[in-house]
Amino acid sequence: GENVEQHPSTLSVQEGDSAVIKCTYSDSASNYFPWYKQELGKRPQLIIDIRSNVGEKKDQRIAVTLNKTAKHFSLHITETQPEDSAVYFCAASTPPRNTDKLIFGTGTRLQVFP
Amino acid sequence: DAGVTQSPTHLIKTRGQQVTLRCSPKSGHDTVSWYQQALGQGPQFIFQYYEEEERQRGNFPDRFSGHQFPNYSSELNVNALWLGDSALYLCASSSSGRDEQFFGPGTRLTVL
Numbered sequence: 001g002e003n004v005e006q007h008p009s010t011l012s013v014q015e016g017d018s019a020v021i022k023c024t025y026s027d028s029a030s031n032y033f034p035w036y037k038q039e040l041g042k043r044p045q046l047i048i049d050i051r052s053n054v055g056e057k058k059d060q061r062i063a064v065t066l067n068k069t070a071k072h073f074s075l076h077i078t079e080t081q082p083e084d085s086a087v088y089f090c091a092a093s094t095p096p097r098n099t100d101k102l103i104f105g106t107g108t109r110l111q112v113f114p
Numbered sequence: 115d116a117g118v119t120q121s122p123t124h125l126i127k128t129r130g131q132q133v134t135l136r137c138s139p140k141s142g143h144d145t146v147s148w149y150q151q152a153l154g155q156g157p158q159f160i161f162q163y164y165e166e167e168e169r170q171r172g173n174f175p176d177r178f179s180g181h182q183f184p185n186y187s188s189e190l191n192v193n194a195l196w197l198g199d200s201a202l203y204l205c206a207s208s209s210s211g212r213d214e215q216f217f218g219p220g221t222r223l224t225v226l
Contacts, residue, residue, distance in 0.1 A: 006156075032213045043118075043204065043217040044157065051213070089156050093213065100170050101147065102206075102215060104156030 002027045004092050006105025014113055019077045021108045023090035030092040033073045035064060039086045080112045116141060118207050118218035126224045127195050135190040135221045139207030146188040147215060151202040163188050164210060200225045
């Protein structure tokens with residue numbers, strides 16, 4: 001069945017360092033890949049997404065890359081700040097309607113130490 | 115422009131009881147999806163409503179049911195509650211034809 005694996009489960013970095021979170025999806029038909037940030041006790045917030053017709057997308061300090069052949073996609077955060085500390089979830093969605101269900105990874109707890 | 119809202123914020127029920135959770139989508143959105151998030155896990159898709167009909171369903175039993183109203187708001191009903199139903203219930207709204215889903219703050223359900 002559909003599955004998204006996410007690694008690592010926890011990640012600790014020093015402020016200013018980069019952080020990378022990786023996900024692998026099982027359904028080769030998936031073509032929409034959002035990333036959500038969830039702070040403790042808060043709602044998941046969409047921070048960046050990528051569609052399968054694009055290999056990379058960047059928004060200020062965050063970027064996402066997609067390798068359709070390997071069915072991998074990754075989140076890159078540069079110049080990390082303490083406020084980046086949160087749980088990050090990757091997800092995948094399958095056509096024909098990409099507003100259909102999102103299959104989520106198990107999350108990565110990122111801690112940024114000052 | 116209000117975002118996605120949910121009520122109530124917290125709820126405590128006992129086993130066997132029934133519960134109704136409510137969601138109002140973001141202005142301009144017509145599609146509502148419900149997710150269950152157990153502690154330490156990613157959200158799991160329950161079902162999605164569009165044009166007042168259930169359009170897609172995840173791997174949840176029939177005890178989980180829903181409804182969408184003409185104003186696009188939605189309810190999630192859970193019957194015969196189990197201890198394992200304790201979780202954060204999130205709704206996400208989206209606009210048909212667009213990919214992005216935006217989440218509400220969730221309802222924390224505790225079943226004793």
